[in-house]
Amino acid sequence: MADNATVLSIENVHFGYKQAGVMVPILSGASFAVAAGECAALQGASGTGKSTALALAGLLVSPQQGRIVLDGEDTTAWSENTRATWRRDKLGFIFQQHHLLDDFTVRENCALPLLWQGKDAAPVDALLDSMGLSGRANAYPPQLSGGEQQRAAIARALIHRPRLLLADEPTGNLDPENAAIVLKLLLDAARKQGCAVLLVTHDPQIAAAADKRFVMSERSVILK
Ligand SMILES: Nc1ncnc2c1ncn2[C@@H]1O[C@H](COP(=O)(O)OP(=O)(O)OP(=O)(O)O)[C@@H](O)[C@H]1O
Ligand SMILES: [Mg+2]
Numbered sequence: 414m415a416d417n418a419t420v421l422s423i424e425n426v427h428f429g430y431k432q433a434g435v436m437v438p439i440l441s442g443a444s445f446a447v448a449a450g451e452c453a454a455l456q457g458a459s460g461t462g463k464s465t466a467l468a469l470a471g472l473l474v475s476p477q478q479g480r481i482v483l484d485g486e487d488t489t490a491w492s493e494n495t496r497a498t499w500r501r502d503k504l505g506f507i508f509q510q511h512h513l514l515d516d517f518t519v520r521e522n523c524a525l526p527l528l529w530q531g532k533d534a535a536p537v538d539a540l541l542d543s544m545g546l547s548g549r550a551n552a553y554p555p556q557l558s559g560g561e562q563q564r565a566a567i568a569r570a571l572i573h574r575p576r577l578l579l580a581d582e583p584t585g586n587l588d589p590e591n592a593a594i595v596l597k598l599l600l601d602a603a604r605k606q607g608c609a610v611l612l613v614t615h616d617p618q619i620a621a622a623a624d625k626r627f628v629m630s631e632r633s634v635i636l637k
Contacts, residue, residue, distance in 0.1 A: 418484070420576050420609035421470055422446040423634070426479035428462075428469060439465050441632040442479070449576070452603040452610040454620035456637075457629025463613045466634070467579045470611060471504055472496040484576060501529055505570030505608070509582040511562040513554040519565045520550040526573040540568050544598065560591030567598050571606065578602055578610045584619060596622055 423445050429438040439462040447453045457463050468474045469481060472488060481488045483499065491499070505526075513522045523541060524534035541550050544564045554562055563583060570578060580599060584592035596619055602608040603624070612623060620626050626637045 419446050419448050419482075420484055421611065422480075422482040423466070423470065424480040424482060426469060426476040426481065428465060428474070428476045436477075438632055440469075440476075440634075443632070443634040444479075445627050445634045445636070447577070447609040447611050449609050450603050450607045451625070452600050452612060452623045454623035454626045455611060455613045455629070455634070456615070456617075456620050456626060461629035462632070463629055464581055466629070467506075467581050467611065467613060470577070471506060471579050472500060501526070502573070503576040505573070505575035505578040505602075507563075507566050507570045507578070507580040507583045509585040511554065511566035513562060513566055513569070515554050518551050518553055519546060519557070519568075522554065522565060523569045523572050526569060530573060532573070537568075537572060540572055541565075544568050559586055560588075560594065563587060563591070563595055564598065567595065567602075571602055571608070574606060575608060578608045580610065580612045582613055582615065584614065584616060592616070592619065 423443055426440055426443045428440045429436040443466065455463050455466060469476060519541065520537055523537045527534050538547065538550065541547050544567065546561065546564055546568065549557060549561055554565065557565065584595050587595060599610050599612055600622065603610045614620050627634045628637045
């Protein structure tokens with residue numbers, strides 16, 4: 414697929430959670446898109462549905478109305494199996510808390526996405542090196558600093574060269590210096606690797622560094 418092709422397109426999506434038998438709307442007609450090579454920021458107050466939007470984009474939940482289109486394909490009718498395969502092969506996900514597996518080394522954590530695809534883990538060391546983590550490859554996540562943990566989580570999310578990288582407040586627990594490092598790695602994923610990056614952040618400075626900025630508003634998403 415050529416660069417600047419739309420990777421993620423959320424089209425008039427309606428989504429709510431059922432609570433005590435009543436549907437509580439979270440998104441009511443949200444539309445936005447992210448292209449290959451582009452880093453988009455998603456901002457909004459707590460509880461407005463940013464993590465929900467990432468869960469929809471990552472095919473973890475399905476909209477009640479509207480479409481999620483990935484690389485030009487409407488995912489509406491995809492089976493759970495097809496959705497899981499897309500996630501395994503095309504998606505990288507980064508969380509506010511790193512969610513690395515404590516019983517595996519940094520190298521093993523980063524190798525997992527390749528092993529799930531039946532691929533060789535050889536590229537892991539070069540990626541860890543490029544992220545300044547070569548000296549920590551044999552360490553276990555609890556032995557790392559917060560910044561190192563988040564860089565290892567980014568390496569794990571990028572090792573299989575995903576089409577789409579979703580990041581939910583990846584700098585939320587970091588000091589400004591480490592937040593800047595993480596931001597640069599995410600921008601590089603878009604610039605150098607051609608990933609479509611969707612980055613949830615509360616931080617206006619981080620959002621300003623993105624190529625475009627979406628804001629959750631009135632249960633929808635507007636381009637700012
Ligand atoms: N599994 C669930 N069941 C019911 N309601 C939920 C569920 N998950 C989230 N919600 C509700 O949906 C709304 C949106 O939640 P979401 O986590 O997407 O917000 P957010 O914008 O990511 O907030 P934050 O900035 O605090 O992370 C909230 O009102 C939340 O309480
Ligand atoms: Mg959230």
